[in-house]
Amino acid sequence: MTTATAGRRTWRRALRRDWQLYSLVVLPLLFFLVFRYLPMIGNVIAFRRFEPGGSLLGERWVGLRYVRMFLTDPTFWQVFTNTLWLGTLTLVFCFPVPIVLALLFNEFRSRALKRFVQSVSYLPHFLSIVIVAGITMQLLATDGPVNQALRAFGGDTVPFLQEPGWFRTVFVGSEIWQTAGWGTILYLAALTTIDEDLYEAARIDGANRWRQIWHVTLPGIRPTMITLLILNIGTFMAVGFEKVLLLYNPLTYPTADVISTYLYRTGVESNNFSYAAAIGLFEAVIGLILILSANQLSRRTVGTSLW
Numbered sequence: 001m002t003t004a005t006a007g008r009r010t011w012r013r014a015l016r017r018d019w020q021l022y023s024l025v026v027l028p029l030l031f032f033l034v035f036r037y038l039p040m041i042g043n044v045i046a047f048r049r050f051e052p053g054g055s056l057l058g059e060r061w062v063g064l065r066y067v068r069m070f071l072t073d074p075t076f077w078q079v080f081t082n083t084l085w086l087g088t089l090t091l092v093f094c095f096p097v098p099i100v101l102a103l104l105f106n107e108f109r110s111r112a113l114k115r116f117v118q119s120v121s122y123l124p125h126f127l128s129i130v131i132v133a134g135i136t137m138q139l140l141a142t143d144g145p146v147n148q149a150l151r152a153f154g155g156d157t158v159p160f161l162q163e164p165g166w167f168r169t170v171f172v173g174s175e176i177w178q179t180a181g182w183g184t185i186l187y188l189a190a191l192t193t194i195d196e197d198l199y200e201a202a203r204i205d206g207a208n209r210w211r212q213i214w215h216v217t218l219p220g221i222r223p224t225m226i227t228l229l230i231l232n233i234g235t236f237m238a239v240g241f242e243k244v245l246l247l248y249n250p251l252t253y254p255t256a257d258v259i260s261t262y263l264y265r266t267g268v269e270s271n272n273f274s275y276a277a278a279i280g281l282f283e284a285v286i287g288l289i290l291i292l293s294a295n296q297l298s299r300r301t302v303g304t305s306l307w
Contacts, residue, residue: 046278066278098183121181133246194220234291
C-alpha cells in the first residue's frame with residue numbers, strides 16, 4: 001500500500017468518525033469562498049474596460065493601460081506617500097502600546113483595580129468607528145473641549161481638523177485610544193503561559209522586576225508579538241479606510257488622502273471602476289509582498305513565523 005493510499009484511508013476514517021466537527025467548517029469555508037475568493041475574479045477589469053451596466057468582466061481588453069495611468073498620475077503617488085506615512089506611524093505607535101499595557105496590567109496586585117482598568121481600556125473597542133470619529137471631531141472642534149482648554153491657558157485656537165499637518169497626529173491618537181486596550185487580550189493570555197519557576201529562578205539570581213520583565217516576560221510573549229507584527233505588516237497598506245473617510249475633508253487631502261479613500265472616490269463616486277481596480281490590485285500585491293517578506297525575515301532571525 002502506498003503512502004498516498006494510506007493517507008486517503010486515514011482521512012476518510014477521520015471524516016466518518018468526526019463528521020460533526022468537520023461540518024462546522026462548512027459555513028466559514030462558504031463565507032470565504034463567496035465573499036473573499038469569488039470576488040477576486042473581478043480583478044480582471046483592471047485589464048479590461050468596464051462600463052456600468054455592461055459585462056461584469058469588462059467590455060474589451062486594454063492590457064496595462066490603467067496600470068500605466070496610475071503609475072504616471074501625480075495624485076496617486078501623493079496618496080501612496082500618505083498611505084506609507086499613516087501605515088508607518090500606526091505600526092510604530094499602535095503596535096507597542098498594547099504590549100506596554102499588558103505588562104502594566106500584569107504587575108497589578110489588586111484584582112479589582114486590574115479589572116476596572118482593563119474594562120475602561122476595552123470600552124473604546126466596542127464603539128463603532130462612526131462614534132469614535134464623532135467623539136474625536138467634537139473634542140477637537142474649534143469650540144470643543146481641547147480648544148477651550150487651550151484658550152483657558154492663554155493659547156490660541158488650533159484648527160486640528162482643518163490643518164493638514166495635524167491629521168496624522170489626530171488619526172494615530174484616536175487609533176491608539178480605540179485599539180490599545182483590546183489589543184492587550186492576546187498578550188495577557190500569553191503571559192499566563194509563562195512558567196512561574198522562571199521568575200523564581202530570576203529572583204534567586206538577583207534580578208529585579210525590570211530584569212524579570214526583560215529576560216523572562218518579553219521572551220515568553222515573543223511568539224505572540226512576532227505573529228501580530230507580521231499580521232499588522234500584512235495590513236500595512238490598508239490604513240483604516242472608514243476612519244480616514246470620516247475624519248478627513250478637502251482641506252486635509254494633502255496628508256489625509258490614502259489609497260483606500262482615493263479608490264472610493266475614483267471607483268464609486270466617479271464610476272471609473274477599471275482604474276480603481278488596477279490601483280487596488282497594485283495595493284494588494286504590495287501587501288502580499290510585505291507579509292511574505294516579514295514572515296521570511298522573522299523565520300530567519302528569531303525562528304518564529306506564521307508558516
